[in-house]
Amino acid sequence: MTTPPVCNYEGSDYQQSFWEKGGREYEDRAEAIALKRMLPKSGKLMLELGAGAGRNTPRYAGFERIVLLDYSTTQLIQAQEKLGCSDKYIYVAADIYRLPFRDRQFDAATMIRALHHMADAPKALKQIRNVLRSNAVFILEFANKLNFKSILRYLLGRQKWSPFSLEPVEFVKLNFDFHPKAIRKWLGELGFSIEKILTVSHFRLGLLKRIVPARLLAALDGLFQPTGEFWQFTPSVFVKAKIKDTVQDDEVSLNVVDLFKCPDCEGEKLEEMNDHLHCTVCESNWAVREGIYDFRERMK
């Protein structure tokens, strides 16, 4: 199966350079407010897609178990250093376009700042839909092409692409901004119903961020976030979507290996070996190293 290219964060110090030293306390706090408004208080199994170094993971503490999925093992190792190794966290290196999970396992999923890297967003969203149970909640953050700054730049002739058209814009290689209407359409086609929309980062302006304390600016952002129900002109938008179907799902096994399927043949019989999982259907082996299940490429 051919899949779109991956924006590779292997070896990246993204968490440090972008968040901790990059002057992004305001954005981080504003996202925390939006997540709190959208997250269920509790749940059994959460899937965090494009989890990175686990910046948001502590915000999902109400869930019994959380699967952190990312393509980059170096990001997952940073997440492990932050969160530790316990039964609560399951670390999985895999491609979002080729999810290694059986259908209908998760009662919630989040994807924050990761759709941004998807050259084929509908394909990624379809994979996610497949692993969600009836009534599952999906919280999606996307970068909005229809933001104030891009509209202004376009109207002043400083930007060639139109923020008003529905197709995604790739402004830097493998970095995409999306139109809110396109996101709503894709989610609707997959059977999601949209429960809430919050606009986030209204005040992402260097000068404001320098003069107003991050905590205060984020609190102000929180006041404006609910206007997302009516219009979306911020650089970041959070959508809470829900699967509405009437399928009676099976109980989810507590045995971690039972969550997985082989991403090559989709076989659901994986055997736990010493340092790998073995697919009894296509005979492929998938490494398990330092607490990370690695489904990117089969072992040689």
Ligand SMILES: C[S@@+](CC[C@H](N)C(=O)[O-])C[C@H]1O[C@@H](n2cnc3c(N)ncnc32)[C@H](O)[C@@H]1O
């Ligand atoms: C901008 S970071 C966001 C990390 C985290 N969600 C946060 O908000 O701090 C994007 C993450 O998505 C991951 N990613 C990008 N493409 C991916 C793919 N196809 N499959 C899995 N992870 C991917 C990257 O490795 C990176 O850690």
